[in-house]
Amino acid sequence: MSYVSRADEGVVSVSQAIPDERAAFIRRTYAHLAGAIAAFAALEVWLLRSSLGDAMLQFISRNQYGWLMVLGGFILIGWLARGLAHNVDSQGAQYLGLALYTVAEAVIFVPILYIATRYSAPSVLNNALLLTGTMFAGLTFVAFTTRKDFSFLRGTLMVGGFVALGLIVGGTAFGFDLGLWFSVGMVGLASAAILYDTSRIIHHYRPDQHVAASLELFASVALLFWYILSIFMRRR
Numbered sequence: 234m235s236y237v238s239r240a241d242e243g244v245v246s247v248s249q250a251i252p253d254e255r256a257a258f259i260r261r262t263y264a265h266l267a268g269a270i271a272a273f274a275a276l277e278v279w280l281l282r283s284s285l286g287d288a289m290l291q292f293i294s295r296n297q298y299g300w301l302m303v304l305g306g307f308i309l310i311g312w313l314a315r316g317l318a319h320n321v322d323s324q325g326a327q328y329l330g331l332a333l334y335t336v337a338e339a340v341i342f343v344p345i346l347y348i349a350t351r352y353s354a355p356s357v358l359n360n361a362l363l364l365t366g367t368m369f370a371g372l373t374f375v376a377f378t379t380r381k382d383f384s385f386l387r388g389t390l391m392v393g394g395f396v397a398l399g400l401i402v403g404g405t406a407f408g409f410d411l412g413l414w415f416s417v418g419m420v421g422l423a424s425a426a427i428l429y430d431t432s433r434i435i436h437h438y439r440p441d442q443h444v445a446a447s448l449e450l451f452a453s454v455a456l457l458f459w460y461i462l463s464i465f466m467r468r469r
Contacts, residue, residue, distance in 0.1 A: 258438070265447035269451045277339050280340065287347070301402060314334035318445040362458070365458040382432055426456065
């Protein structure tokens with residue numbers, strides 16, 4: 234979900250920029266998104282070949298609050314990375330934020346991908362990747378063709394995010410399974426986040442915020458992939 238920053242007063246948003254500048258911003262944003270996804274995939278291959286997957290699974294299984302510790306660390310790193318990526322005064326800080334967030338996503342995905350690659354049929358991961366890509370392409374198409382401003386989704390995303398976090402904490406603390414419908418609901422929330430992020434790319438970001446824009450899209454796509462993969466794994 235999106236980190237919302239306030240642009241400085243008087244700064245032109247991408248919707249007010251000249252067409253060439255707007256097109257260049259969109260190209261840079263999606264090029265950086267592709268780069269983040271490629272780096273995530275490469276890191277994941279390396280991490281899954283290491284002993285980290287088994288170590289994380291043992292840590293989570295042996296500690297009641299192990300997953301909450303991992304999730305808490307990810308949230309803190311994500312908050313720091315977003316702050317860096319939205320730093321309009323330093324391009325170096327922006328790239329550091331994107332790199333930091335990509336590494337954090339790769340690490341937190343290790344347990345679920347470790348299980349998916351070792352204990353599920355190959356079609357599970359392949360189908361999850363295919364469906365995630367198809368849904369992302371479809372949602373992006375809707376946002377760009379309708380050019381609708383989905384800023385109204387911000388409140389829904391914030392409330393939904395806090396509710397989801399509360400359910401995850403409660404499920405871990407009290408030992409209940411959140412079930413299939415929770416994953417389905419999170420797919421819906423991630424889809425809304427992609428619409429919201431894409432709308433901000435069209436209407437609200439500044440032309441020099443392509444790194445921050447790509448980070449927010451990457452975060453929403455990763456969330457979508459996580460819960461689509463969870464659904465496929467649960468069906469198996």
